[in-house]
Amino acid sequence: MSMTEDGTSLRRNTEEVPAHVDILNLRLHFGDRTVFDGLSCRFPQGKITVILGASGGGKSTLLRTIACLQQPDWGDIWVGDKEVTSMHRHQAQQFRRRIGMMFQGGALLDSLTVYDNVSLPLREHTKMTEDEIRETVQHQFTAVGLKNVDQLLPGQLSGGMMKRAALARAMILEPEILLCDEPFSGLDPLAVRLIENLIVETNQRTGVTILMTSHHMGSTMRMADQVVFLVGGAAICGPTKEIQTSVDPRIRSFLRASGADPLSEEELYLDSGFPRHEEEHS
Amino acid sequence: MFRSHVEKLGGRTIAGISRLGQFTTFAGVLLDCLITRPFRGRRLIDEVYTIGVLSLVIVCISGGAVGMVLGLQGYTVLTRFGAEEALGSFVGLTLIRELGPVLTALLVTGRAGSAIAAEIGAMVATEQLDGLRMMSIDPTHYVAAPKAAAMVLTMPLLSALFIVCGIGGGYVVGVQFLGIDPGSYLKGLEGSIKFSDDVMGSITKSLVFGILVGMISTYRGYTSAPNAAGVSAATTGTVVVASVLTLIVDYIITALWGV
Ligand SMILES: Nc1ncnc2c1ncn2[C@@H]1O[C@H](COP(=O)(O)OP(=O)(O)OP(=O)(O)O)[C@@H](O)[C@H]1O
Numbered sequence: 001m002s003m004t005e006d007g008t009s010l011r012r013n014t015e016e017v018p019a020h021v022d023i024l025n026l027r028l029h030f031g032d033r034t035v036f037d038g039l040s041c042r043f044p045q046g047k048i049t050v051i052l053g054a055s056g057g058g059k060s061t062l063l064r065t066i067a068c069l070q071q072p073d074w075g076d077i078w079v080g081d082k083e084v085t086s087m088h089r090h091q092a093q094q095f096r097r098r099i100g101m102m103f104q105g106g107a108l109l110d111s112l113t114v115y116d117n118v119s120l121p122l123r124e125h126t127k128m129t130e131d132e133i134r135e136t137v138q139h140q141f142t143a144v145g146l147k148n149v150d151q152l153l154p155g156q157l158s159g160g161m162m163k164r165a166a167l168a169r170a171m172i173l174e175p176e177i178l179l180c181d182e183p184f185s186g187l188d189p190l191a192v193r194l195i196e197n198l199i200v201e202t203n204q205r206t207g208v209t210i211l212m213t214s215h216h217m218g219s220t221m222r223m224a225d226q227v228v229f230l231v232g233g234a235a236i237c238g239p240t241k242e243i244q245t246s247v248d249p250r251i252r253s254f255l256r257a258s259g260a261d262p263l264s265e266e267e268l269y270l271d272s273g274f275p276r277h278e279e280e281h282s
Numbered sequence: 283m284f285r286s287h288v289e290k291l292g293g294r295t296i297a298g299i300s301r302l303g304q305f306t307t308f309a310g311v312l313l314d315c316l317i318t319r320p321f322r323g324r325r326l327i328d329e330v331y332t333i334g335v336l337s338l339v340i341v342c343i344s345g346g347a348v349g350m351v352l353g354l355q356g357y358t359v360l361t362r363f364g365a366e367e368a369l370g371s372f373v374g375l376t377l378i379r380e381l382g383p384v385l386t387a388l389l390v391t392g393r394a395g396s397a398i399a400a401e402i403g404a405m406v407a408t409e410q411l412d413g414l415r416m417m418s419i420d421p422t423h424y425v426a427a428p429k430a431a432a433m434v435l436t437m438p439l440l441s442a443l444f445i446v447c448g449i450g451g452g453y454v455v456g457v458q459f460l461g462i463d464p465g466s467y468l469k470g471l472e473g474s475i476k477f478s479d480d481v482m483g484s485i486t487k488s489l490v491f492g493i494l495v496g497m498i499s500t501y502r503g504y505t506s507a508p509n510a511a512g513v514s515a516a517t518t519g520t521v522v523v524a525s526v527l528t529l530i531v532d533y534i535i536t537a538l539w540g541v
Pocket residue numbers: 030033035053054055056057058059060061062
């Protein structure tokens with residue numbers, strides 16, 4: 001649940017809403033690199049949870065594990081009343097229908113047009129007629145603010161349009177849970193605000209539980225109901241306010257580094273070892 | 283020193299065997315995908331078209347060139363025995379029984395097989411396959427199976443095309459350049475080729491090669507590492523493994539069934 005000394009107070013706060021995703025004692029390593037070392041946390045139903053942490057801290061891997069794309073070495077993941085890690089191939093395939101995922105790079109099929117990409121889940125899993133599909137997809141495009149992109153290929157979209165198209169595809173089957181991997185990376189500040197509003201609006205409109213990873217502190221503080229902080233293979237989780245005022249030195253240094261001070265921000269990028277243009281900054 | 287060599291050898295052997303097991307599992311899943319619904323006819327036709335279009339020109343040109351060389355070489359050899367009239371059956375039988383299926387398989391591997399591995403590898407690298415999984419669509423069913431099936435269907439057709447072009451090339455050299463009687467060229471061709479033996483054997487061979495190339499190229503793409511180096515390794519790996527296996531399997535089929 002929570003790794004901080006003031007764990008009891010965090011527990012009280014996160015248990016007010018029932019958990020939709022509950023992770024117990026997750027362990028995972030690739031070779032001799034440990035990614036999760038007894039990670040436990042819970043994601044409340046219908047809320048937006050932002051997963052923070054250093055580059056390489058395992059944020060994407062956590063989402064992939066929840067989506068059953070990555071098998072952990074140890075531990076349980078409960079989604080509703082289903083245990084995810086012990087599922088077989090076919091069960092996992094069924095299970096994923098309840099989950100939408102927005103990948104960092106969009107992951108649209110580049111041989112299909114945007115329209116065909118977004119309508120693909122409908123064609124595969126529903127018995128809708130062509131007219132119904134067209135109507136549903138157009139409705140979805142309007143919801144995410146995409147216009148005149150039907151016949152474009154994914155390679156012809158800008159970064160922001162790609163994110164919108166990915167969100168449209170992830171939401172088209174009305175999933176219970178939406179996983180977003182870095183929805184703001186590579187976007188300008190204005191586009192960050194737009195996608196941010198889009199996600200919050202989607203959450204309020206449909207009541208979908210949203211788990212997203214981000215490096216973007218500003219938007220995290222604005223939109224998150226709960227924050228999960230990955231450090232050293234474990235998770236510190238709590239409501240946004242509590243994380244903001246946390247005394248844990250690891251959280252404090254992360255918050256300080258991503259604050260308004262441009263110099264310390266620069267240092268963070270240097271430390272992370274990633275080219276700067278890959279990260280977003282407002 | 284000696285021990286470390288033994289250890290390395292053991293490690294390689296185990297890795298090789300586990301790779302083989304992985305491949306067999308993949309082949310099983312692929313077969314399972316071919317018989318489970320929904321049947322992806324549209325995807326299959328698209329893939330047949332792509333593989334066919336990719337390989338059509340090189341198969342025709344190579345077939346013609348090989349046929350012309352066979353015409354020249356065959357003429358030189360046959361005149362030593364005073365049997366130039368047999369040029370038609372020489373060119374036809376060589377192409378149908380052996381060179382047609384084998385060279386087509388090698389050409390298609392280099393052109394379409396490598397393209398399949400690269401395409402699937404790039405889809406792995408850009409998380410498109412995971413994207414499909416998250417839509418509850420089995421990527422083996424949607425991406426790999428239609429490509430492999432298309433390869434099996436296209437291979438005999440391309441091989442037939444290769445053979446026709448080759449026979450044409452032999453005709454041009456033999457009849458137009460070297461002055462063999464056209465009647466005897468065609469007569470020899472017609473008289474010596476048995477449908478049940480030569481042609482069926484040829485079709486069998488190219489079907490087997492199609493299965494081989496289809497499986498290897500999709501498998502290598504599917505299991506490639508998710509980065510640019512992984513894609514390039516999958517591509518070259520496909521060409522090398524499929525080409526060598528084609529030649530070995532060709533010998534085995536010929537030795538066992540004499541086709
Ligand atoms: N398939 C894999 N094989 C080996 N190592 C992996 C694999 N996937 C992830 N890792 C390792 O696991 C660690 C966590 O990776 P992950 O992508 O989850 O980090 P992240 O927190 O999402 O980072 P970023 O913020 O840069 O996206 C990294 O050290 C990475 O090298």
